[in-house]
Amino acid sequence: MAIVEVTVIPVGTGSTSVSQYVAKCQKVLELEKEIQYQLTPMGTVIEGELDVLFNVLKKLHEVPFSEGAQRVVTSMRIDDRRDKKGSMDQKIRSVKEKL
Template identity: 40%
Template sequence: MNVIADLCIVPIGVGVSVSPYVAACQRILTEAGLDIQLHAYGTNIEGDWDAVFTAIRRCHEEIHHMGAPRITTTLKFGTRTDRDQHMADKVDSVTAKLTQG
């Protein structure tokens, strides 16, 4: 089953800059072969259910390995069975409506 997810992982107890941890997670998601889009407060992820959630677990494991004693994560995700839908489809749909006036 394909899933589209929005992931925000915040390591706690590592100071104010979290970009090294975000970069480590981005590498894991990329290496997993997932379609990802980094945004200001998280990452959109698209792929097979098991691959997505396995990669998210690996992100947690790596961030702890990097020294974060705690992590808080916000995860939103959705699936469809009526048709194939990709992240770009969702954005394109809104963009088309904006250009229609």
């Protein structure tokens, strides 16, 4: 499984607030049964099979357009580890064990 950190930023909306777009993206994620996700203050972390994640990322990128934005900048970081199984929870546990 891969882990992706994604941030979707609508540009030129006339407002500095983006929470309405974040909420709509979270609703999209709620419908996706093949992934796990976690909202963070600066983005969302999603885990699942890479092909599934790419489809979900495209849906998230489209959300601001469907809400009237004319430009969207989406940033993502992909952690695709193949030497052993990993997850969001496993990564956090690993750090906590070392504290």
